Amino acid sequence: MSDHAHASAHHIDVKEFHPRAQAAIHNPKIRQNFRKAMDGLMTKRKSAFEGWDLETLRDLGSNIRMRALANLPDLLEQLEAKLTENGIKVHWAVDADEACKIVRDICVARDAKSVIKGKSMVSEEMELNHYLQEHGIDALESDLGEYIVQLAEETPSHIIMPAIHKNTDEISQLLHDKTGTDLSHDVEYLTASARLQLREKFRNADVGVSGVNFAVAETGTLCLVENEGNGRMTTTVPPCHIAVTGIEKVVPNLEDVTGLLALLTRSATGQHITTYFNMISGPRKPDELDGPEEVHVVLVDNGRSSIFQDDELLDTLKCIRCGACMNHCPVYTRVGGHTYGTTYPGPIGKILMPHLIGLDEGRHLPSASSLCGACGEVCPVKIPIPDLLVRLRQESVDGDKLHPAKVRGHGAKRNSLEAMVWKGWSFMHAKPGLYRMGTGMAAKFHKLQPGNLGAWTKYRTAPKLAPKTLHQRMKERNT
């Protein structure tokens, strides 16, 4: 099935989380870049919601998303019918490989050699650029952050601000090396240079590829949220536009986008609204003078229908990709986006990626959290991220009989010794006599307790056993 395996050679190994985290923590540049950016984003989000009844608004966001998911198959059919009626061609892809092939086939049918891209996390998930390149089609990112990341041959370190790990110095050097611009600290100059370079590309591109923020079933409308105008360029200038989207992005009513948009931009960048909100409902009509003559939508499953099976994990699909969870995550801020080694970093990545790559490959993701709960508190659609992290931790050690594990690759972290200890622990706790004997022994020999408990005591002092058990003390008090 796969002619481009997703754990491909150019991909970093997700399992190497810990060494990367160590390296990132000891890299002051990474820590400064992320700390500064995340502090700024948190402050902006807070002020953008001033005067709002945020809890009620989050309830609305959560309900809109849940209502959509509750009718997902019907809505997808309605969306397909409406889009088709509007003249947009609909394609379905079970996985990333199929989605890549669909895009390529459209390009081949048009004899297209160059693709210009608007920002799309699904296309990152598909590794579309890499795939097209391998098949002789140039794919160029046009979002400034994505353009920088592509020039650097890296992957985005944040889903909203892809080049947040780089500072102006690094970007100036990169643009100088790769495109011949002058070295400069003047962000206006650097931006203007990129504008010039990319305008040429927009004009000559054969196909534009974009993502989708919301797809409206009742009207057959694709909504794109952006500030730069590259999304509008991508979807307007080339003669063919291909939108790729996860199947979960559909909402029933046009009205739904007002609630989600209010939450999305404020949560993401602290903006009341982005510069452009672009709603596309069809290709160029015969009497129109611009716009693409062909519009395609690729509905990508790629693991989403598996998440959809489980009542608890389903919440993962409510996500509107604002990035607030990573902006507020103490772990993300310290280790940066690349440490995760996954398309989606941070808290949302930790609950989403295990489904896409398997819990064996992503075994460290659910544990890369202090469970502080910030992500769940700021999530605009109320995804209980900490609960889902705990659930995936259980899945990764195969939990217990009451909660059979079901995520692909579950049990990857199960350790038979650890499992035996917990079995003994639960056996002992179910037998009062045995429990009293066990704790009594522990209290009696508390001085023999080792002070060095391996990784636990590397950064902490060891907890000390009390000389008397609670039972013993209660007994003394009552006699």
Added chain:
Amino acid sequence: MSSRDTILQRLRNRSGGELRAPACDFSVLKRPDWSTAEKLGLFQKTIESVHAEVHRTTEMDWIEKLIELMAARGVQSLLASNGTEVGHRVTQAAAARDDFPEVRVYDKAIEQWQEELFSTVDVGITSTRGGIAETGTLILWPSSDEPRLMSLVPPIHVAVLYASELYSTFHEAMQKQNWRNGMPTNALLVSGPSKTADIEQTLAYGVHGPKELIVLVIE
């Protein structure tokens, strides 16, 4: 089985229980019944805070204002619509006066003059389908008369907005204009000039779209 059927079947035969669709209460988005003056005040404050320029003028005077603004910027060429009222006013003025920049009308398919549009036009002037006070937003519904690229490619976008067509919120605009009963091929909300903060969170304008957005509000 086709991929379509595979996906739909997996979704339909889900192993979890039946999903309940919660009710959605949009009243949290509602704003007080602001007067036109209040809406205009808020619109102006909000859109100016994201680097757009607002000029209050009248039906009579807006062409004069436009000429003044174009002169101050040394504008050479201006792109206008062939079919809207705003476009007609501009072409009439250009014919009648010699202090007007050269006016082009968007009257042929983009393929026939793409390079010209990208390299020689300084300003695109469009009408609007109203505005949104809360977020400082212009509503644009490009059409055959006013094609999509008019508000995107030229470095300066001038939009003519009637104060009487300001709505409080996006939700209200969409409901009152009954969008769900017929969307154009492309509908746009525009809230400021094109911008980016992708280089170390430093704002820069005009990254791909217009560097300047000028709103002429007709009171």
